[in-house]
Amino acid sequence: MYVFGGFSKLYAQKNFIQRGIASYYTDRFDGRKTASGEIFDNRELVGSHKKLPFNTMVKVTNLANKRSVVVRINDRGPYAHGRIIDVSKSAANLIGLYATGTAKVLIQAVGRDGVVTKETPKKITPIPAKKITTIVNTNSKTTRASVEKDFKIGKTYDAVGFEKTPHGYGVQVAYFTTLASAKKQCSEVTGATNIQEVFIQVGWDNKKQRKIYRVMVGSFANKSASSLTQRQLRRGGFKGFLARHHLK
Template sequence: MVAVKYRARAAVTILLALLLGISFGCASKVPKTREGVTQSGKKRAKSKATQRPYVINGITYYPIPSAVGYVERGLASWYGEPFHGRKTSNGETYNMYGDTAAHKTLPMDTMLLVKNLENGRSTVVRINDRGPFVQERIIDLTYTKAKALGVVGKGTAKVEIVALGAQEPEEAPAVAVAPPAAGKPAQLAKPKAKPKKAPPIPDFDKGNFYVQVGAFVKIENARTLAKAFAKRGRDVIIQQYPAAGMNLYRVMIFASNSLAKAKQYEQQMKNEGFRYALLLAR
């Protein structure tokens, strides 16, 4: 009788131990997360490959997040063979007879007004590639666009580029062309693509214009440069923006409320050794 009670108690003890082990084991488990996915199940935003910093000939280029207010002057060139038919930086196939262009830092699909300052001709292009990586050159055009601007013969020309916005695809709704026959679905006409219109040219004559003189991974470096300009009596801001999964800090000096004066200050910064000084509007 005693042996039976002992066995019963032992069985109960073992059962309780197993239950406690199971409960503690479950409580100690932590939900696992996949790379790039938060515990809430939402995917982390990834920057586009064309927006990540890249290095060419030992120089690091930092694509800017927005082209709003972008104005720049410099040399335009063009490229044809042997690049015709190859892949551009955004994955498209390069067409030297198309309406595209290459720029070092502007976001892809930015629409630009390009004006030849030597003959007054203008045209509109869309950015889909990176380059040109030659000093003083700011944009590479297709053969067709270079011809329209009168650049083909000389090879280069002094131009001004003004950001107009980003190209967005237009969709037309499908329309039924005839009432459906009995028991048959309606036939839909293939939507006609709407003609693309060049966006209106904004007025950039007045505004708050800044010149970017540097972009840094470490904020300490940005602060050092900002303090140097502050000692010279300039209004300085440090702007943080994400790129390639990290934060960059760019130092921006207030230039003027006048576009003409701001361009003069941009050139002054380049003359002082800031080769990649960049005029921006806020």
């Protein structure tokens, strides 16, 4: 335990930076126990590093396209020569790594235990509220939810915490177990596609007994109505599927 504490002091500092090759977990690792004792889930934003303490939040930037994602370290590795980090398939999709298999990356420790420090670059902060107010065909409430406990199960919000009531269907591009990751994804979707109608739908995972945050794009009556938005998302590097908004 003392050695692990030493690693914590050495590697979990906000100025820890490393360059090298990243790869991602294939589906055969899904459901396996990680070195931290957690069960690996390729849908979460997680990763492995040889020395960083478990639960360190690491920003991974693909140097080829400058796209970034923040993952939580919950495993040890990778052990392939020259590789410095493995990330989940969901994280790989966000930075264009899934298509190439490996990529040169810059990694930086930015927080601990699901919390990203304030020093995180401004470009990955949530979308300013003035942009979100351009959403059409939705009703909003003026009360803003600012922390995880304010985001209620069965409700839908924009990226800055205002409650919304989209109808029909949306394109689900990801889901997360932390609010910070969902907000970051909203910002990345809008930044890459210029789509403003991006929501956080709050649900509940009965199996794991915890909140989940689905990132939903648009509001459509049916699948065909979403085709243009889905093309925009694909051009921006995002994949998704049609899912129902919360019924009111």
